[in-house]
Amino acid sequence: MELAIHTEHLTKIYSQRLIAVNDMNLEVPRGSVFGLLGPNGAGKTTTLRLLLGLQRPTAGQAQVFGKSCGPNAVGVRSQIGYLPTNPKLPGNLRPIEYLDLLGKLSRLPGEVRKPRISALLRAVGLLGATDQRIQTFSTGMCTRLGIAASLVADPPLLLWDEPTAGLDPSARRFTLELIREMGKTKTVVVATHILSDIDQICDHLGVMHEGRMIFTGSMQDMKRRLRRHDFTLELEGTAEDVRRLSHEAANLEGIDAHLDTGQALLVRIADGRSRSRALIDVLKLVDESNLSLQAIHSGQNATENAYLQLLQEDEAHGFHR
């Protein structure tokens, strides 16, 4: 497997006090849309900044397309398009001036730079704002300009940090569509704590917690980690009937059922038991009872469940972490 990003024992400790990235080994396949997932303060942004050479690792090393990262790794940065969270842009410039400056920093000749800038401004929907100074831009417009800025040099790797932060629903949808589109030709790393974004766009995933990479793999691998097969049945009827149903379901082979909050029954299916058969058996019991079925929840929050499970496992490991 050809790798776009490879880190070995990457560690970043700030001022001998705060461990931001802890002995991280990461492999991002070339051509993938990789979601870097983790709660706030997990070390996602620090990881991206280490790859860019904006920060120096305390230990370990990072490589992008086989080249070592560092403050003077110009060759590495020429391969990367970076979108920071809520990018800080020079307010006194206009969008074309800003993108032109970035094009020059990427050593793009004028005949390549100019048409690309105009195409990018059109693509991110800022053609109508080219005569405005950046300081008058809204958060969404700044993010769009930041996206265009990350694409000026047409790099093969995009590192986008919280690209949907602070965006309204339509801008968010636009950004996710764009990531999906970019993923067809480039390697895209999206750092976020928004699970639904990851679910929609990513084919590979890394989960960070307290500076450590606690899972890397494909989205399928992630969902497969949910060994338990859970269904939640929302029922209408008396509490006594629900309790009775719970007892009857628990007596079925390979099924563990217990009352969840309110009128909900949580059904857990053991490994090796057919999910569809188990569901049929439970639904038969519901049909035979005085209860009526309101809704069945299953699988929709698979990523979320797997993610939370990973975090719980990581915390439970204690010293072994």
Next chain:
Amino acid sequence: MDSTAKSSKIGTRMMPYMAIPRHDMKTLWSSRLVRLWLGATALLTLLLVGSNWSNFMDGTLIASLLFPYLVFPWFFVAVVLGVTPVSGSRAETLADGILCRPVSRLEYLLATWSARVVLVLSVYLVVTVPAIVLVILAKRPVSEDTVTVYGIITSLGVVGLVLTFLVSLGFFTGTLLRKPLLAVVVLVFIWYPIGLILSIFSLEEFSPISLNQAISTQLRRSWRQTDTEAKDNANVKDADVITDQVSNFFSVLSGVQPKQKANKPDFFEGEKFDDLSLFRVTLGYGLPTIAAVILASLCFYWRDL
């Protein structure tokens, strides 16, 4: 490879180095500080020329025009302009916008330092050169003076060098301390008593006030005079003085008694300032300028953004 292709390749490689100063100068030019400075320095020059029009001879008047750049208040502006590039909230903007691009930190630092030096020198020259030309060419009711073109150019050069040093010192302090306000306060506290600090190291001749006093003498010097002095091994003497001064500097720093008394120039004797040596001044301000830029680069290289 033909020359056109070669020059285009060099042009492409130099593109960031041209783009950053242009961007920086544009940003600085749009700042209130620079615009106010330009207006204020023009006004002050006009006032100085107007009020001393019929009092001072050419050399004294020109020296008085250069005083605000060496002593007060314009050194403060030079320091503030030097402090800002990689400190405070600007560091975040440049990390997000510039340093995540294929630009090395050294390239960025040198480009932004050049922009500031060019801007400071431009404002200084744009105001002082026309004023000096006016003073020299106008018929004023004062006795004739012997100011030379060589003297004017070297005097402007000395003040330009001091301003470059101030920008570089601000640049280094801003990079080291990270907080622009703190850096400016520290520099103000260093620059005001600089004469006292320099006298501890027997380097009074480099103090801004001494330089300003010596400038009226320098303005009346001719190239031929300097050439003759050079033939009289003046540079050998300069080198001896410099060696003694450096040795004395480190002796004072380390607390060790100097082996021999520093070979002090006759600079202050009789207040004639005949002993002003461009060679020593160039070394005295040039070397710290280079050191400040190198130290700023090292500080910035090791810094996390």
